[in-house]
Amino acid sequence: MTTDTRGSLQPGSLHDALATVPDGAVGYVLSPRAARWFRKVSGELSWHDDKATIPLSTVYALEAFDGTTSVSWERDSGGQGFRRTLTRPKGSARVRAHLWGTITTVDPGWVHLSEDRVADFWVPLTGLDSKSKGRSVRLVYAEHWTEDDHGNTYVKATQPLQIEVC
Secondary structure (H helix, E strand, O other): OOEEOOEEEEEEOHHHHHHOOOOOOEEEEEOOOOEEEEEEEOOEEEOOOHHHOOOHHHOOEEEEEOOOEEEEEEEOOOOOEEEEEEEOOOOOEEEEEEEEEEEEEEEOOEEEEEEOOEEEEEEEOOOOOHHHOOOEEEEEEEEEEEEOOOOOEEEEEEEEEEEEEO
């Protein structure tokens, strides 16, 4: 096990990692065929629709977050993987990154983003109505900084915190 000041790498399966994701958290999974956003509800991943589900056996990466804690998991070559759980420390830098596209459709708890250069996708975001159409969405995350033996500062880890409309 490798440990740093911002969390530890824990060996285990995707199911092990999902068990540590709290209900209400949102996130995404990556597989060779697709990337999909989800919300965890009653212990299960909830997708925008049934057609958007991804067989968990094909997932090679997961990021889930609830504003305070994030869980990331990556599959290794042996079919298992490593999970890292991070809790936002005081003093970490907040950074915002725009997601591709603008809001074209609002469903309860979800927004659809569309942009000519990339595939459309659904993002779990609550509290919006049709007046949000045309607006952008961004991912807010924390950057965890560290310093090496020579005094050089660098980003050791990034931690997703929330999704917001801008």
